[in-house]
Amino acid sequence: MSAPAARHAPSAGALLRRQFRLAHDLLDAATDRLTIEAAHRRPPGAAAPAGACYAQVVLCEDLSVNGVLAARSPLAHSTWLGRTGISELPPLAGSTDWRAWAHRVQLDLAVLRPYARAVYAATDAYLAALPGEALDSESGEPPMCLLSALLLTLAMRRGEISCLAALDRPPAAGAPM
DSSP states (O other), X not given: OOHHHHHHSOOHHXXXXXXXXXXXXXXXXXXXXXXXXXXXXXXXXXXXXXHHHHHHHHHHHIIIIIIIISOSOOGGGTTTTTOSSBSSOOOOSSOOOHHHHHHHOOBOHHHHHHHHHHHHHHHHHHHHHSOGGGGOTTTXXXXXXXXXXXXXXXXXXXXXXXXXXXXXXXXXXXXXX
């Protein structure tokens, strides 16, 4: 890279913040189309309802960034306690019964969306304050591994939600069955 280009190249932190903003925007675009009925509809097979996928990825980010990386109390357990729009939090320890939780949880999307935006803002604030050396892939620091996993989880859940939402739409006129 030339010297002028290097001076204008965004930092690793700036790129990571941009990636999270894009992932959040794409997740919001997928979930904004969900009706409350579509959010709770149980799809065929073992898949979880779209709303449970949304709640899970937001909670995962809150617990990972605020609870683990920032070593603070997650928003769902502190400033947003009782106001996440999620009827119950999934079991965090001693249980792997995610599917049972996903099928019984009830969501208030109008309340869940502001909680999600608060989680996104907390993630952005954490990333903005993260020292550059914590993002050095050679350093072996845990933040980079967990943040990469979160980005992948956001992308996968967004895709899952989009697929589940597509199951709710009637086929386009003239489309083969």
